[in-house]
Amino acid sequence: MSVMSRDEVESLIQEVLEVYPAKAKKDRTKHLAPNDHELEQSKKCITSNKKSLPGVMTIRGCAYAGSKGVVWGPVKDMIHISHGPVGCGQYSRAGRRNYYIGTTGVNAFVTMNFTSDFQEKDIVFGGDKKLAKLIDEIETLFPLNKGVTIQSECPIGLIGDDIEAVAKKKTAEHGKTVVPVRCEGFRGVSQSLGHHIANDAVRDWVLSARDEDDSFPTTPYDVAIIGDYNIGGDAWSSRILLEEMGLRVVAQWSGDGTISEMELTPKVKLNLVHCYRSMNYISRHMEEKYKIPWIEYNFFGPTKTVESLRKIAAHFDETIQAKCEEVIEKYRPEWDAVIAKFRPRLEGKRVMLYVGGLRPRHVIGAYEDLGMEVVGTGYEFGHNDDYDRTIKEMGDATLLYDDVTGYEFEEFVKAVKPDLIGSGIKEKYIFQKMGVPFRQMHSWDYSGPYHGFDGFAIFARDMDMTLNNPCWKMLQAPWKKTEAAAADSAVAASA
Amino acid sequence: MPNVMIRQDQSGKKTLYVAKRDLEEDIVSIEFEAADRWGGDITLADGSTYYIEPLDVAPDLPITIRAKRGGEG
Numbered sequence: 001m002s003v004m005s006r007d008e009v010e011s012l013i014q015e016v017l018e019v020y021p022a023k024a025k026k027d028r029t030k031h032l033a034p035n036d037h038e039l040e041q042s043k044k045c046i047t048s049n050k051k052s053l054p055g056v057m058t059i060r061g062c063a064y065a066g067s068k069g070v071v072w073g074p075v076k077d078m079i080h081i082s083h084g085p086v087g088c089g090q091y092s093r094a095g096r097r098n099y100y101i102g103t104t105g106v107n108a109f110v111t112m113n114f115t116s117d118f119q120e121k122d123i124v125f126g127g128d129k130k131l132a133k134l135i136d137e138i139e140t141l142f143p144l145n146k147g148v149t150i151q152s153e154c155p156i157g158l159i160g161d162d163i164e165a166v167a168k169k170k171t172a173e174h175g176k177t178v179v180p181v182r183c184e185g186f187r188g189v190s191q192s193l194g195h196h197i198a199n200d201a202v203r204d205w206v207l208s209a210r211d212e213d214d215s216f217p218t219t220p221y222d223v224a225i226i227g228d229y230n231i232g233g234d235a236w237s238s239r240i241l242l243e244e245m246g247l248r249v250v251a252q253w254s255g256d257g258t259i260s261e262m263e264l265t266p267k268v269k270l271n272l273v274h275c276y277r278s279m280n281y282i283s284r285h286m287e288e289k290y291k292i293p294w295i296e297y298n299f300f301g302p303t304k305t306v307e308s309l310r311k312i313a314a315h316f317d318e319t320i321q322a323k324c325e326e327v328i329e330k331y332r333p334e335w336d337a338v339i340a341k342f343r344p345r346l347e348g349k350r351v352m353l354y355v356g357g358l359r360p361r362h363v364i365g366a367y368e369d370l371g372m373e374v375v376g377t378g379y380e381f382g383h384n385d386d387y388d389r390t391i392k393e394m395g396d397a398t399l400l401y402d403d404v405t406g407y408e409f410e411e412f413v414k415a416v417k418p419d420l421i422g423s424g425i426k427e428k429y430i431f432q433k434m435g436v437p438f439r440q441m442h443s444w445d446y447s448g449p450y451h452g453f454d455g456f457a458i459f460a461r462d463m464d465m466t467l468n469n470p471c472w473k474m475l476q477a478p479w480k481k482t483e484a485a486a487a488d489s490a491v492a493a494s495a
Numbered sequence: 496m497p498n499v500m501i502r503q504d505q506s507g508k509k510t511l512y513v514a515k516r517d518l519e520e521d522i523v524s525i526e527f528e529a530a531d532r533w534g535g536d537i538t539l540a541d542g543s544t545y546y547i548e549p550l551d552v553a554p555d556l557p558i559t560i561r562a563k564r565g566g567e568g
């Protein structure tokens with residue numbers, strides 16, 4: 001199908017919304033729009049970060065998911081207590097593939113689940129005593145932990161436990177950082193507020209720990225990677241590029257990160273922000289308090305990676321800029337080979353995305369490098385500043401959808417007929433059963449890394465093996481095939 | 496009375512950011528920008544206005560500061 005015009009996109013949106021009751025239709029209309037390059041501000045065309053409509057299928061998470069799952073969870077040498085009933089921690093355990101180096105259960109704890117397992121009596125009489133006991137037990141059983149965070153689940157806020165008091169007491173007792181995080185799931189409309197709360201907790205309880213301490217030797221080339229969660233090893237494939245350029249990566253936030261890296265971050269010269277949505281708050285704070293500038297960068301696909309490397313190098317002196325060019329030249333043959341191999345197989349294919357955080361706009365460049373076109377994109381929990389940035393990246397009159405419902409997404413796919421969908425696990429099997437190739441783009445479908453030049457090779461291979469998989473031709477039972485289709489497959493089989 | 500953050504990017508362009516409202520907008524004009532008097536009415540690129548109680552010294556940017564939304568009086 002050829003590219004849709006603006007009118008076609010608008011009429012598609014209207015058509016899809018037709019089934020809703022009037023009030024729901026009015027609400028959802030604001031969240032769907034064709035992209036308009038003439039707009040500077042996304043709020044003129046799309047509304048975001050609003051409460052989801054009751055009764056529709058949404059795939060948003062909660063504030064606890066944003067704090068424990070995203071921001072704090074990957075900090076590997078701290079123990080993150082899911083404070084409250086057992087389920088929140090257990091069912092979100094180890095699903096995000098934040099890789100780390102360490103011995104799990106000895107000095108790293110990312111994939112483990114620690115919970116206070118609230119029972120009725122804890123709700124009635126309060127859970128502070130249990131929490132204090134739990135922290136003591138952690139000290140006995142896991143003495144190599146470098147700190148504890150208390151990730152509140154809903155009941156903590158509802159019954160009004162004073163976790164801050166417990167945290168202060170235990171910090172004094174054990175001499176380790178204990179961070180209370182007020183990320184009860186009912187706060188905010190999605191996981192996005194959880195990111196903010198977690199950022200504020202870092203600011204209040206961790207960041208200023210070494211303000212008076214100058215013993216850390218600094219160099220003029222110190223940087224921190226902010227907002228890279230090392231999914232499938234992403235942060236590592238980013239880090240080697242920065243290090244080859246001559247920069248020193250002092251901290252990784254928070255994939256494969258440690259608390260001491262976080263405490264040292266105020267000593268760096270530049271903060272590199274990958275996931276703007278979840279970590280811009282702390283970057284802005286560091287800029288104000290420590291005068292550390294921050295820049296956003298994008299390591300998906302060679303075009304954007306090269307652009308970002310040059311942008312980062314521009315903040316440093318000529319030696320770094322020269323080395324940056326060397327690095328680019330070193331990897332050029334590698335990515336040229338990847339493009340030469342996969343572009344002919346993927347050229348002209350159309351992709352629809354629906355993910356969270358930074359990917360709905362960041363991966364567009366990577367697809368374009370492979371000759372593919374992104375025809376629709378949307379955020380689960382993006383804000384208007386995300387859409388401001390997206391408008392420029394997307395083609396004119398392409399479909400934008402915010403907090404899209406299961407029904408709308410299905411209908412859009414039926415009408416737009418993309419060749420590939422990139423979204424989450426909740427959408428995966430619906431679309432695969434509909435016969436549309438699908439990549440799970442939250443944790444790279446058990447693959448990765450996708451960042452940097454090394455990651456691009458894996459990205460291209462994954463897209464190819466999904467799109468050109470022979471299974472898509474076999475979805476229809478042989479006796480239901482029409483003759484034309486049978487002739488097609490005979491040709492394909494003989495080819 | 497939101498808390499706003501005013502920052503200056505490398506090209507010298509000033510932006511005003513309000514986390515709670517997802518507002519990140521270029522500043523078109525600030526009423527007082529002298530070294531000894533800074534603040535007053537701030538106009539943004541989208542036309543909205545904010546008011547900051549004028550400061551006696553020009554601050555180091557970025558700065559988080561209390562501001563009144565235009566029309567709040």
